[in-house]
Amino acid sequence: MTTDVTSTPPSDLKTGYGWSAGVGVLLILLGIAAIAFPNFSTLAAEIWIAWLIFFGGIGKLGYAIQTRKESGFVWKLLLALLYVGTGVFLLFYPLQGIVSLTLVLGVFLLTEGVFETVLAFRMRPAANWGWSLVNGITTLLLGGLIWTAWPVNSTFAIGLLVGISLLFSGFSRLMLALAARDSLKQVPQA
16 A cells, blocks of 8 residues: 655754654663663652752742732741741651652552543543543552552662653654654655
């Protein structure tokens, strides 16, 4: 079966598929590293989140001071202090932060799995609704695995999940780049 290509690919595909493939390979390698060293990956993710929360709090504190004459100053200040305090706590007590973040992740995935499964059944007459059901059930199982093994799995769960996400993102990016390259080969050159 021959594919008739009637339009040229966008110019970014012409010049960018090499970079896209390179990013895909990099993501795959980072995913493999995160999976191979999940404890380190979990700690790195926790520290990254701690700094994000801390600097978010600094920003909120600056905003609270800037708008101190407007209503709600005390609440803005308290919220900023909550952010800063949480960030500092996570930086000084990373293991407790990891345990807490893993619990939150497990609850999030369980909740998302329930919502996705309900949504899948509501979409049931639509074509390919089964993929939503598979996604919901998989997410439920993943959340259940984290929940039932918590807090024992806390030191590696986040790093492992980040690694899996990077791996799948890398494969996806690489496949898109290869498809773009192949489509360019089929376009007649003017």
